[in-house]
Amino acid sequence: MGRRARRLVSGLIILALAGGGVLWWLAKPKPWDAAHWEGVGEPDLANGERVFWAGGCTSCHAATGAQDDARLVLSGGRPLKSPFGTFFPPNVSPDETAGIGGWTLAEFGNAMTRGVGKNGEHLYPSFPYGSYARMSVEDVNDLWGFMQTLPKSANVAPPHDLPFPFNVRLALGGWKLLYLTDAPRAEVNTADAKLAHGQYLVEGPGHCGECHTPRNALGGFEKDRWLAGAPNPEGEGRIPDITPGSKSIGSWSASDIASYLETGFTPEFDTVSGSMVDVQKNMAKLPASDREAIAAYLKALPPS
Incomplete structure (x- = not known):
């Protein structure tokens, strides 16, 4: 291979790597800075319950057919069918292992308003963070406080059943660029x-x-x-x-x-x-x- 050809190939490789780096940066999960969730004070549990019902948490996260007080057990697992596959909402009870009892306010708030999970992964918009993005920090804090008072559940929800390419979470970064807004x-x-x-x-x-x-x-x-x-x-x-x-x-x-x-x-x-x-x-x-x-x-x- 001649010197000119080597330079051309090297240039193409550099461009590809640079383009890939830009795409990765644009598509990576983007939680709030830690300061966003600091200094909000003790949660108002009465308002947290009000937000809980407004947000419809039980509709997806309680067990199928749950009634009365059983609706407050957010064990997850109720299947949500969609054109992209079947989603299974997770356990969001305060159980420290199966649920979100071990999360921080910031981790919960980033999931609610930015679609970013505890481990920094993109969450699927079957969880309506595209709407919850408009929630105030105070309401998120109050909701978080109220949810910690609910019963624990050790249930482990099944993983989502999604075909390729919908099972590639990195692609959700592009979706967020197009559609995630608080306007x-x-x-x-x-x-x-x-x-x-x-x-x-x-x-x-x-x-x-x-x-x-x-x-x-x-x-x-x-x-x-x-x-x-x-x-x-x-x-x-x-x-x-x-x-x-x-x-x-x-x-x-x-x-x-x-x-x-x-x-x-x-x-x-x-x-x-x-x-x-x-x-x-x-x-x-x-x-x-x-x-x-x-x-x-x-x-x-x-x-x-």
Whole structure:
């Protein structure tokens, strides 16, 4: 090989290594700096419980069919089917071995808001950190404190069942570059305290868009169709459009929506069904002001 050819090959190798290094840096997990979680003080457990129900933790992390107090045992393992494979939510009880009892606030907060696990790995967005990214440090701290008071479970959830290439976690770094943001999902009058709080609950801990917003081929939200309804990821039926003017709740008043979230009854005296059953049970645990704020936000959205 001549000198010119060797230089060309060497240059290509250097470029490939440099490009690979840039891609690795862009795609690597990015937790918050340690200072982000410092100085938040003792958690407010009452607010932590409120955030717990708003966040719907039991809907995925309690055992299938759990009722009453059993819903507070966050043993994990309930299968979540999706077009990308089947996810099994982990044990997030305060058990020190099988659960997250040995985690720190920073490790928990980075999982919640940055999608980064205890060992620095990317988490799959089946865990809705894309919504939880909007949660305040105080609410994360309060939630963490409340979850430490819940029963322990020694259950070990199965690993995710994902085909190639979806089982390559490094690729999630590219997904985050495209879709992980804490920017508002919709424009509402945040000078109105009720609307601002409703936006926080719906777009943040309530993670309503995770089911009610359609996704593209990569699993990112279609930005111009916020809450406009989507195929059921588990393959049965469709998650309804919940914007004003929709056939599902477009004719409902704000008080109708708030009442539905509290009681499970529609204005037509039908009852909540499907995956919304668990959601409604969680929402019923919130103070009336939270449900009213959610309803006000939904009525303030532009029609789909």
